[in-house]
Amino acid sequence: PPPEDEAPLVCSSVEVVRDVLELWVGGLAERKEAGDITRYGFRNARGDARHLVRLLGDLTLGDLKRAPIEAYRNGRRVEGAAPSTVHREIKSLRSAWKWARLNELVPDRELASVPVKVVPVREKYNPTVEEVWKVIGHLRGWARFVGTMQALTGARIGEIAHMEATAVRADHLLLSGKTGDR
Secondary structure (H helix, E strand, C coil): CCCCCCCCCCCCCCCEHHHHHHHHHHHHHHHHHHCCCCHHHHHHHHHHHHHHHHHHCCCEHHHCCHHHHHHHHHHHHHHCCCHHHHHHHHHHHHHHHHHHHHCCCCCCCCCCCCCCCCCCCCCCCCCCHHHHHHHHHHCCHHHHHHHHHHHHHCCCHHHHHCCCHHHECCCCECCEECCEEC
8 A cells, every 4th residue: 555645546557757758758748749839848848758768767666856856867977968968857857756756646646756966058259350261261171162152151051061963153152041042
């Protein structure tokens, strides 16, 4: 029997963390189809769930306490995951748990709050025109061509990589990309 401070589970098929995450992602897929969340939000949540299942999936619901979540955080950092990614993954775990609590699939208790120190991203530096041309002056071959094309047109690497010979004319260059043709 469950301890007195934990309510019994309504759905006996939910026994491990994997079960909760799979049901949660399934619910998010329905919300994505309904237009309630973006495909990017769904993609991130599904990716977070994959990482969580890989490291916590076989853990029983009663054993999902502070120590395993801290071990998850530390393990992901050792793997090289960015602090902001680990922070988001733990937020996804907490969201899945909250959703499961509301649906009476897990014990009615809060998950331990495990801090992840997120290092703020430095402001992006925009080089001056002189700095750009100084760097391009040090490049050779294809790299110099690509750097020059980017500096002159603002084209993305993919736009340059997918250029066809027909795009180059004597008096102009046609770039096709994310923002359309220009």
